[in-house]
Amino acid sequence: MRLSLKDPQFSGLLWQVVVVGLAIALIAWLWSNALHNLSVRRISTGFGFLGREAGMPIADTWLPYSPKDTYLWAFVVGIVNTLRVATIGIVLATVLGTMIGIARLSSNWLLSRLSAVYVEVLRDIPLLLQLLFWYVLMQGFPPARGAWKPIEGVFLSNRGLVLPAIPIGSGQLWALGSAVLGFAAFYMLRRRLIALQMRDGRARRIWLYGLMLIIGPPALVSWWLGVSWTVTLPELRGFNFVGGWTLAPEYFALLIALVTYTSAFIAEIVRSGIQSVAKGQWDAALALGLRRSFVLQHIVMPQALRVIIPPMTSQYLNLTKNSSLAVAIGYQDIVSVANTTLNQTGQAIEAIALIMVVFLTISLSISMFMNWYNARIALTER
Amino acid sequence: MAVATEVPQAPRPTARSPSSWGARQPILRWLRTNLFSSISSTIITMLLLALLIKLLISFVQWGFLDAVWTVPGNDTGACRAVRGVGACWAVIPEKYRFILFGTYPFDQQWRPAAATLVFICLFVLTSLRAMWRRELVLVWAIALALIGLLMWGGVPGLPFVSQERWGGLPVTLILATFGLAFGFPLGIIVALGRRSKLPAIRSLCVLYVELIRGVPLISLLFMASVMFPLFMPDGFNIDKLLRAQIAVVLYAGAYLAEVIRGGLQAVPRGQHEAADSIGLSYWQKQRLIVLPQAIRHVIPPLVNTFIAFFKDTSLVLIIGIFDLLTTAKTAIIDPAWQAFSVEVYVFVALIYFAFCFAMSRYSRQLETQDKAGK
Numbered sequence: 001m002r003l004s005l006k007d008p009q010f011s012g013l014l015w016q017v018v019v020v021g022l023a024i025a026l027i028a029w030l031w032s033n034a035l036h037n038l039s040v041r042r043i044s045t046g047f048g049f050l051g052r053e054a055g056m057p058i059a060d061t062w063l064p065y066s067p068k069d070t071y072l073w074a075f076v077v078g079i080v081n082t083l084r085v086a087t088i089g090i091v092l093a094t095v096l097g098t099m100i101g102i103a104r105l106s107s108n109w110l111l112s113r114l115s116a117v118y119v120e121v122l123r124d125i126p127l128l129l130q131l132l133f134w135y136v137l138m139q140g141f142p143p144a145r146g147a148w149k150p151i152e153g154v155f156l157s158n159r160g161l162v163l164p165a166i167p168i169g170s171g172q173l174w175a176l177g178s179a180v181l182g183f184a185a186f187y188m189l190r191r192r193l194i195a196l197q198m199r200d201g202r203a204r205r206i207w208l209y210g211l212m213l214i215i216g217p218p219a220l221v222s223w224w225l226g227v228s229w230t231v232t233l234p235e236l237r238g239f240n241f242v243g244g245w246t247l248a249p250e251y252f253a254l255l256i257a258l259v260t261y262t263s264a265f266i267a268e269i270v271r272s273g274i275q276s277v278a279k280g281q282w283d284a285a286l287a288l289g290l291r292r293s294f295v296l297q298h299i300v301m302p303q304a305l306r307v308i309i310p311p312m313t314s315q316y317l318n319l320t321k322n323s324s325l326a327v328a329i330g331y332q333d334i335v336s337v338a339n340t341t342l343n344q345t346g347q348a349i350e351a352i353a354l355i356m357v358v359f360l361t362i363s364l365s366i367s368m369f370m371n372w373y374n375a376r377i378a379l380t381e382r
Numbered sequence: 383m384a385v386a387t388e389v390p391q392a393p394r395p396t397a398r399s400p401s402s403w404g405a406r407q408p409i410l411r412w413l414r415t416n417l418f419s420s421i422s423s424t425i426i427t428m429l430l431l432a433l434l435i436k437l438l439i440s441f442v443q444w445g446f447l448d449a450v451w452t453v454p455g456n457d458t459g460a461c462r463a464v465r466g467v468g469a470c471w472a473v474i475p476e477k478y479r480f481i482l483f484g485t486y487p488f489d490q491q492w493r494p495a496a497a498t499l500v501f502i503c504l505f506v507l508t509s510l511r512a513m514w515r516r517e518l519v520l521v522w523a524i525a526l527a528l529i530g531l532l533m534w535g536g537v538p539g540l541p542f543v544s545q546e547r548w549g550g551l552p553v554t555l556i557l558a559t560f561g562l563a564f565g566f567p568l569g570i571i572v573a574l575g576r577r578s579k580l581p582a583i584r585s586l587c588v589l590y591v592e593l594i595r596g597v598p599l600i601s602l603l604f605m606a607s608v609m610f611p612l613f614m615p616d617g618f619n620i621d622k623l624l625r626a627q628i629a630v631v632l633y634a635g636a637y638l639a640e641v642i643r644g645g646l647q648a649v650p651r652g653q654h655e656a657a658d659s660i661g662l663s664y665w666q667k668q669r670l671i672v673l674p675q676a677i678r679h680v681i682p683p684l685v686n687t688f689i690a691f692f693k694d695t696s697l698v699l700i701i702g703i704f705d706l707l708t709t710a711k712t713a714i715i716d717p718a719w720q721a722f723s724v725e726v727y728v729f730v731a732l733i734y735f736a737f738c739f740a741m742s743r744y745s746r747q748l749e750t751q752d753k754a755g756k
Contacts, residue, residue, distance in 0.1 A: 016582040023586060030613040037612045108423045109416035110430050124738035125731045126693035129707055133727045140466070140724070321598040328700055335600055348608045352601055360596040 034349065043346045050075070056340045058332045060248040071341055078337030079358055085251065085333065086320040086362070089258040093319060094312075096259060097266025102296070104271045115267065122264035128325055131257040135329045138249045144240055153233040155241060160252050162234045165245035171227035178217035186213040250331035254323065262319045266312065273308035274300060305377050313370035317363050324359075334358050445469050458718050470722040474729050477713040481730065484549015484704045490541070494552040497532040500525055501555045509744055514678075522563060529556070545623050549704035551733065553623070557630050557695040557705065562688055565634025572639035574668060577646055587639070594636035599697050602629045607701040626698050634691055641683050645676035682752070685745035689738050696734075706730060 038045055050072040057067050058077055062084060065077045104115040122130070139158055142148065147157035153164040166172070186209065193204045222229065234244025247255070277300045285295040324335040332340075335355055342351040417427045448468025450460045452475065461470035483494045504525040507513055513521070533552065536542035548556075575587035594602070606629035611619055649672050657667040677684075696707040704712070710730040714723045 012580050016580045019586065020582050033615050034612050036616070037614075040616075106426075107416070107419060108426050110427050110434075114430060114434070120739065120742075121735070124689070124693075124735045124742060126696040126707065126734055128696045128699060129727060129731055129734065132707075132711065133724065133731070136723045136727065324598040324600045325697070325700075327600065335598065335604075339604065342604075342608060348612060352605055352609060355601045355604075356593075356597045359598060359601070360593075363596045 041346065045347075045349065047350055049341075049345050049347050049350070052345075054341070056337070056344065058337070060251055060331065071345075074337050074341070075334065075354060078332060078334040081326075081331070082320075082323055082333040082335075082358070083362075085254055085258065085323045085326070085331070089255055089262070089319050089323065090316050092255070092259045093262040093266055093315075097263035098270050100263060100267035101270025101274070104267060105274060119264045119267050122261055123268075127257060127261045127322055128328060130261055131253060131325055131329060134257050135249070135253040138253050144236060147236070153231075153244070155234060155236070155244075158249065159240065159246070160249040161247040162241045163245045163247070164231050164233050165243070166229055166231055169227075171222070171225045172229070174225060175218040175221045175227055178221045179214060182213040182215075182217040186210045189213065248331075250326070250329050253329060254326050254331050257325075258319055258322060261322075262315055265315050265318075269308055269311045269315065270304075273304035276307045277303045302377070306374075309370060309374045309377065313367060313374075316366050316370065320362055320366065321359060324355075443468070456718050458722075461722060465721060469725050471725060473714070473719050473722045473725050477716075477719065477726065478729075480550075480713050481706070481709050481726065482550045483552070484709045485547050486549060487541075487543060487547065490535075490543065493532045493535065493540070493543075494548070494550070497529045497552050498555060500529050500532070501552075501559060504559075526560070526563060545621055548623070550709045551706050553704055554692070554695050554706040557627060557698065558688070558692045560627055561630035561634040561691055561695070562638075564631045565638050568631065568635035569638030569642050570673065572635060573642040573646055576639065576643055591636045591639055594633055595640070599629075599633055599694055600700055602633055603697060603701050605629065622701070623703055626701060626703050630691070630695065630698075633694075634687075637687055637690075638684070641680050641687055642676060644683070645678075645680035646672065648679045649675050682745045682749045685741055685748070689741050689745075692737060692741070693734065706733065 035045075051070055053067075054069055054071045054074040055067050056074060058065050058074065058081075061077050061081065063077050063080055065073065100115045100118060103111050104119070106112045106115075138160070141156060141158045144155075144157045144159050147155040147159075147162075149155055155162040168176075189209055190206055193206050193209070196202075197204060221227070232243045234241045234246075236242075274296075281299055281303065282295060285299045286292070290299075323333060326333040327336040327339055330336070338351040338355045342348050345351075418424045444467070448464050450464055450468060450470050450472050453460050453470075453472040456476075458470070458472070461472060464470070479488070479491060483491045486494050504522065507521060508518065529552075531537070531540070533548060533556075534542060534545070572587045572590060575583045576591065578584050578587075603626060606625040607622060610625050610628075653671055653675065654667065657671040662670065695705060698705050699708045699711065702708070707730060710726050711723075714720055714726050
């Protein structure tokens, strides 16, 4: 066999060898430079630094943390901070975005126009600018003494948002756990009841069982263990609040910015999803005498979801990645912790590798979950 | 807009009772069908109107009636007096040169202004359908060279200005436009690579795209600002702006590759087969047959991607590059004006909004034209 460049197989192989060779050479060159530079700067590579004392303060945490803890624990705290802004942000942005997306299609002219303005304004201004804006606005709020009190027990001041809270102890956790179990049981029962209804056409009172299963177990457990569900209202003492649940201004600003910005994109996705459902579906359902809200919920939305879910996944990923803007206002998420670590230890490669690993893991998890959900609601054709 | 027509409206009450109020008056009829068609719709309208009027009143009070438009010199006493009640727009005439052009030498600031104008002309030219031909590449090359000449100078009449002194709007435009100009060819190559039959090349491209898209832009920028010097040989270093530009190009390349891949998938198989059958080589086939069709398909999403970049360039604030947002934030470090950041942010937001809104309108217009053409 003669080797010739005209032969597609041979030229293909040649291309691959050349490109991969170049890539490997580039990486090797960069790596050798890095090793040399690190040795000149006397920075030891590796993740040994994770065991050392971090010495960085983290103000707003859910996990117990003190600057005496290790870098590893600081990273864990940072990851939890990222997750808590991302998960709550995703839930709120989905709710708000869906509402605005539906409002844009409202037959009420004023409502649909205002929703369009909301979407257009929020989409066309950089998120970082919006974030800085909210943060500055929040710093301009009155101090704790003159806090705004929209309703009893809720305070809005430059210390952030303070809400009434229920102290969670082990008793409450048991009760909540039983509620989760009850919910799982309800979910299974619901599937069973729907299957029964499909068979004989008789409607069953799903929600009655639901209420019993979701409220019943925690009520029983609370009674059994004598758990009290008292709400503690925050109080102003001296210059700060005591009791209640505080959302620090950094967290609050980041959450508002992420939720409003992402909800504008979600609204557009929901709108185009609903519009993608054929008009005949509406006509047929309305001709049967069903109410518009029922048609939207039970006939149009299930079909629209098939169009909505894939782009929604990328919005969730964007929200998670955008939560890293926290570093600009001093909310200590994973990127901020890694950045401080990098400045303190000089372990640039390790710190940035950790950021990447964390975000790739989160991205992959969200993608996997959404793909599973997408497969579940996908059209089952005969 | 097409929005209202796609979803069936509630039945029109006027059709039922022609004698009911407003049936003959077009305005009243419009009001009735669009704002007061049912009890719930009426309630929503009333609530929204109340909210809107309240917001408008407080905004007009803050932004116009109680606002301070000018102050003598640097004396912000008048502004402090209305703080929390009215806006202090006096900060804008005081600081706009710094916000727009950063620390560029003051007497030379007509040059970044001219460069901005060249950018805008370039965008407008590119948006014209008649310009979508090969010669456009030449126009871009000339325009970008002209911008470089204006910004750097170094020829008689234009003293040299180092890029460390650049700032403001031109830097934002440079980061976004050069990011697109270099990210676009990169994106095309990666998109072709991702659809290639050669496994090694395909997996390299997948790795690149997924790695970049999986992490936040900030971590890429950190890499550019902190890690880049580590990976270079001793004594070799390049400017921070250029490093950030490289990060933006790599980032843009990955996202553009995905958009272009969508376009490649939309080109029918027959086109490939026809090109093969007349004996075109791989590159000839892509260049002459496949890519022109693929890119035409994805022009609206390309514009949307560009809007996203334009906004995302503001992230360079975090690594301390003086783009429009950074100059705005720096302008209000001045203790005299520190309290009036909201006004400055509103000003900058308007600039960003003007660019993004124009582009998003344009992209929507293209989509409707495409739909009409089909």
